[in-house]
Amino acid sequence: MRNRTNQILIRLNDAEFAQYQKRRKRTGKSGNAFCLACLLNHPIRTVENLPEILRQLKAIGNNLNQIARAANAGFEAPPITQEIQEEVELLWRLLKP
Structure with a gap:
């Protein structure tokens, strides 16, 4: 596993956080994996239900x-x-x- 020593902090309003949670849950990824996929332009596959x-x-x-x-x-x-x-x-x- 890569050694990740850098950290970023973002702030979201309630609507943005709800959208983030909804999209992240549909992918089944952890919060960290989801954000990395978004940032690094990796394909994010969602599976309904x-x-x-x-x-x-x-x-x-x-x-x-x-x-x-x-x-x-x-x-x-x-x-x-x-x-x-x-x-x-x-x-x-x-x-x-």
């Missing part, structure tokens, strides 16, 4: 882990497993920048 998508991805991952544990314990995995994995891979492709 990101918190909900991430919640669903975590739930799907949890279910896949349970299926994997059952399969490793000798139980046969249900046939829908491949379909679930394909959907998860599609979601990750959509979320990757």
Whole structure:
């Protein structure tokens, strides 16, 4: 990681801060990462409903882990497993920048 020793301070009114928060949350980036991307002209990708998508991805991952544990314990995995994995891979492709 780069050693960042310089710091800047900006002041925003309530409307500007609300807009900053809204845009930052849509990207899923931390405040520092979002500001750096803006300052350095990096592309900023927004994903609508990101918190909900991430919640669903975590739930799907949890279910896949349970299926994997059952399969490793000798139980046969249900046939829908491949379909679930394909959907998860599609979601990750959509979320990757």
